Amino acid sequence: MSTPPSDSAMxxxxxxxxxxxxxxxxxxxxxxxxPDVIASLKRAGRSEKSPLGKQTIKSxxxxxxxAGDYLLPVCQDTGTAVVFLELGQDVHITGGDLAAAINQGxxxxxxxxxLRKSMVHRPFxxxxxxxDNTPAVIHTEIVPGNRxxxxxxxxxxxxxxxxxxTVMSPSLGHEGILEYVLNLVDECGxxxxxxxxxxxxxxxxxxxxxxxxxxxxxxKTGSHNSDPEIKExxxxxxADVNMLGIxxxxxxxxxxxxxxxxxxxxxxIASMPVAVNMQCWCSRHKEAVL
Amino acid sequence: MRIKRIALPISEKxxxxxxxxxxxxxxxxxxxxxxxxxxxITEALAAGIDLPFDPDGQTIYYTGPTPARPGHIVGSAGPxxxxxxxxxxxxxxxxxxxxxIGKGRRSAAVKKRMLKSHAVYxxxxxxxxxxxxxxxxxxxxxxxxxxxxxxxxRLEVEDFPAVVINDIYGGDLYDSGQAAHRRA
Numbered sequence: 001m002s003t004p005p006s007d008s009a010m011x012x013x014x015x016x017x018x019x020x021x022x023x024x025x026x027x028x029x030x031x032x033x034x035p036d037v038i039a040s041l042k043r044a045g046r047s048e049k050s051p052l053g054k055q056t057i058k059s060x061x062x063x064x065x066x067a068g069d070y071l072l073p074v075c076q077d078t079g080t081a082v083v084f085l086e087l088g089q090d091v092h093i094t095g096g097d098l099a100a101a102i103n104q105g106x107x108x109x110x111x112x113x114x115l116r117k118s119m120v121h122r123p124f125x126x127x128x129x130x131x132d133n134t135p136a137v138i139h140t141e142i143v144p145g146n147r148x149x150x151x152x153x154x155x156x157x158x159x160x161x162x163x164x165x166t167v168m169s170p171s172l173g174h175e176g177i178l179e180y181v182l183n184l185v186d187e188c189g190x191x192x193x194x195x196x197x198x199x200x201x202x203x204x205x206x207x208x209x210x211x212x213x214x215x216x217x218x219x220k221t222g223s224h225n226s227d228p229e230i231k232e233x234x235x236x237x238x239a240d241v242n243m244l245g246i247x248x249x250x251x252x253x254x255x256x257x258x259x260x261x262x263x264x265x266x267x268x269i270a271s272m273p274v275a276v277n278m279q280c281w282c283s284r285h286k287e288a289v290l
Numbered sequence: 291m292r293i294k295r296i297a298l299p300i301s302e303k304x305x306x307x308x309x310x311x312x313x314x315x316x317x318x319x320x321x322x323x324x325x326x327x328x329x330x331i332t333e334a335l336a337a338g339i340d341l342p343f344d345p346d347g348q349t350i351y352y353t354g355p356t357p358a359r360p361g362h363i364v365g366s367a368g369p370x371x372x373x374x375x376x377x378x379x380x381x382x383x384x385x386x387x388x389x390x391i392g393k394g395r396r397s398a399a400v401k402k403r404m405l406k407s408h409a410v411y412x413x414x415x416x417x418x419x420x421x422x423x424x425x426x427x428x429x430x431x432x433x434x435x436x437x438x439x440x441x442x443x444r445l446e447v448e449d450f451p452a453v454v455i456n457d458i459y460g461g462d463l464y465d466s467g468q469a470a471h472r473r474a
Contacts, residue, residue, distance in 0.1 A: 050471060052311065052453065056415055059451070063421035067366070076356045076366040076419035076439075114365055116356040116439050127326070129438060158371045158393075158416065190464055191371050191394035193416035245472030249393065249415055251311075251453060252467020282417040 008090055011146040013290050015096035018150070021288050022105025022136075025152040026081060027113035029286040030073040033064055037197075037258075037283045040221040044195050044248075044255040053253030057195075060248070060281060075282045078115040079154030081106040081136040084215070088145035099138060107132040118157065139211065151218060151287035159196070162188035162278040165210050170272045174233055177202065177274055178240060184276055185241050185257070190250020193280035196257045197221060198237065201275040204265035213277035216261035218285055225262055234260045298447070299347045300389050300410070308410055308454045310461030316412075316450040320349040320391070321432060324370055326440040328378040330433075335381055342433035343442065346386030351414075352393075354439035355423070364426050364445075366419030369393040372411070376400050383407040391452055395464050404456055411456040413463075425450040 038061070045057035067074040083102055093101075110117055110133040119134065120127040164184050168176050181198065201212030224231040237260040247253020258281065267273060296304050298318025308314070321343060323331065334341055352372055356365030372392030379390070380403040388409050393416040396404075404411060414422055428446035435441050455463045 050467070052313070052467070055313070059415045059418055059421060063415070063418035066424060067420035070362070070420065070424075071359065072362075072420040072423060073356050073366040074420055075417040076354060076368050077370070077417075078356060114357045114359045116354065116365070118354075118439075156417075161371070189395065189468070190413070190416075191373065193393065240474060243472070243474035245468045245470070247467060247471055249413065249453075250395075250464050250467070251413075252463070252469075252471045254471060280417055 009146060010090045010092055012092050012094045013148050014094055015098070015101035017290055018098070018101040018148070019105040019108060021150055021290060022083065022102050022152065023109035023112065025150065025286045025288055026106060026109035026115065026154060029152055029154055029284040030078045030113060030115050031067055031071055033074060033282065033284060036220040036222070037281070038064060040258045041195070041281060044258055048248065048253050048255045050247055050251070050253035052251045053248040053255065056248040056251060057255070073115055074284070075156060076116055077118065077156040077158065078110070079156045079284070080119065080160070081110070081133055082153040082155050082214070083136050083138045084151040084153070084218070085138065085140040086143045086149035087140055088147045089142050090146035091148055102136050102138055103134045106134050106136045148290045149287060150290065151285060153214075153217065153285040156280060156282065159192040159278040159280040162192040163210070163213070163276060165206060165273065165275040167206065167271055167273045170270070172272065177233070178237060180274055181237050181276055182240055182244065185246070186244055188278065189246050192278045193282065194246055194250060194257065195248055195255050195281050197279040197281075197283050198241070198257055198260040199277035199279060200237070200260060200262045201277070202262060202264045203267040203273065206273050208265060209273040210275040210277065212263040212265055213275040216263040217277060217279045217283065219261045221283065222259040223261070225264070227264070230262050230264060234262050298349050298389070300349060302408070305388065305408055305410055305458060308457050309459070310454050310457045310463040310466060312454040314412065314452050314454060316452060317448050318446070320351050320445050320447060322351050322353050322443045322445060324352050324354050324440050325374050326437045327434050327442050328375050332378045332381055335385065345382050347388050348386070349389035349391065350382070350387060351391040351445065356419070356439070364423050364429050367423045367426060368417055368419030369414040372396060379403070383409055396456060401456060401462070405458065405460065408458050410454060410458060412452040413455050414450070414452050422450065
């Protein structure tokens with residue numbers, strides 16, 4: 001009997017396995033929402049005060065069921081293909097190029113899953129569709145071990161268009177962050193398809209802050225940061241956002257957001273960057289470990 | 291909650307009967323168009339070229355569906371954000387457009403022109419593309435097939451659910467709905 005390889009032994013992972021995994025993850029993500037998102041929507045339907053808001057959440061839940069029954073994408077905007085990789089430092093990728101393998105997986109998944117191809121070349125002028133939803137946006141982190149974790153997040157345009165980043169004076173603290181998030185949600189209102197999930201990044205450098213905000217969307221909906229101070233800020237932001245009255249799809253109501261997830265990184269003594277990555281209720285993400 | 295059944299193309303009488311916040315079920319024909327096709331339509335009108343369809347009295351649904359699976363007539367087909375069409379909308383209203391379906395707020399210029407044209411703006415539930423596609427009974431290409439999901443199609447719909455956002459009396463559900471529930 002052979003013993004399973006230890007976590008530190010070098011492992012080979014074939015590019016074709018990566019392509020196959022990425023293809024099936026995108027199809028799965030676009031058709032089946034994570035159970036925590038569905039549970040959170042069900043809770044929202046019970047707590048929503050407005051009759052039209054309740055009816056809207058009922059339609060959303062009905063839509064999720066129809067998508068599963070007919071293998072249709074939950075939303076027609078099957079997004080930019082965002083891929084998060086946690087690549088073990090003892091993994092050796094063989095049989096090709098890692099980025100090419102992922103893009104091949106996106107191409108395959110979007111074609112075979114009848115998903116919409118929404119990427120355009122030259123976004124500032126010709127805006128010609130790339131035809132296969134590539135290129136993927138790939139974020140890679142090297143971690144200990146000999147596994148490859150692949151997490152896909154098809155990101156829709158409506159909500160992504162409402163995402164923002166700022167660098168505020170450190171003196172503004174909690175109040176500054178709260179005011180920034182509230183103003184942003186109030187401004188984008190119905191465009192981002194509420195009830196929303198708010199991914200919030202605080203600290204780091206500007207590019208890292210937005211990445212923290214996006215990664216915060218991968219958490220279980222409504223889970224809290226383990227740091228008690230951050231957890232309190234998450235609760236406060238959620239409560240205050242839900243006082244805005246925007247409600248499901250902006251028709252007015254008590255549930256404007258399902259959750260606020262904050263991720264934090266230390267920052268420079270002069271800075272307090274804050275980013276909000278807006279997520280519509282259709283929070284799609286799936287992962288696999290090779 | 292009372293639901294009004296509306297036949298498309300929409301009649302003047304039905305337009306007058308709609309108030310912001312009403313839930314409606316639409317049956318009949320509508321056109322699809324989004325960013326790229328609106329740009330083409332506007333360019334054609336500006337150049338004095340005849341459009342492949344007449345917007346007069348029509349309904350435009352802002353959507354770009356997913357490709358149909360074999361055995362299906364259409365994929366998911368939910369609404370996209372309407373504000374991106376605001377730049378092009380007053381011209382279409384001038385050419386007789388009567389009803390638009392999308393999601394999210396319209397600009398002041400669009401709302402002003404809608405009042406003048408007696409046109410209404412409705413929203414469908416954003417993200418509910420699978421559910422909404424079940425109301426689509428027929429789809430045929432009308433113009434700009436090279437734009438793929440962004441081409442203009444004619445849809446035949448049955449009991450397509452929507453909510454009235456802007457009526458012809460100046461009502462705006464995004465304003466009144468939020469105002470009624472705002473606590474801060």
